[in-house]
Amino acid sequence: MSIRREVRTLDDFRTTGRSIRAFCSHYFVCSHDAQLRLELLAFHLGWSFDFYNGRDSLAARLRCSVCGWYHPTFALGHANKATGFAGTHSAGFDPLPADTLRQLQEQRAAAMAGELPWVGIRKGGRKFGR
Numbered sequence: 001m002s003i004r005r006e007v008r009t010l011d012d013f014r015t016t017g018r019s020i021r022a023f024c025s026h027y028f029v030c031s032h033d034a035q036l037r038l039e040l041l042a043f044h045l046g047w048s049f050d051f052y053n054g055r056d057s058l059a060a061r062l063r064c065s066v067c068g069w070y071h072p073t074f075a076l077g078h079a080n081k082a083t084g085f086a087g088t089h090s091a092g093f094d095p096l097p098a099d100t101l102r103q104l105q106e107q108r109a110a111a112m113a114g115e116l117p118w119v120g121i122r123k124g125g126r127k128f129g130r
Contacts, residue, residue, distance in 0.1 A: 026069035
């Protein structure tokens with residue numbers, strides 16, 4: 001029976017092959033995410049930095065490279081492992097070939113050929129993206 005060691009410090013993450021992934025928290029505007037480079041974090045914070053105790057201070061220092069928003073959310077995982085489905089972030093989808101996309105668009109256009117277009121502002125309900 002082996003005793004599992006708790007992974008808390010940046011050095012623990014490095015030695016166990018774990019990773020820290022940051023997701024931009026500026027929802028509905030940006031969906032950028034990236035795996036953090038442990039060696040760069042250790043350069044600024046030290047290898048003994050306790051991720052769980054210092055998570056809030058780390059989030060205040062990190063800024064999204066796409067939109068500039070601070071305070072990302074974090075996900076822990078294994079380094080160099082393909083990510084699976086991640087909800088709205090679409091991290092697990094493989095891009096479709098151009099021929100397949102064109103065929104799907106043609107099928108959609110054919111299915112909607114007889115419908116009237118929706119124009120104007122819907123009364124009541126929630127209005128997303130406005």
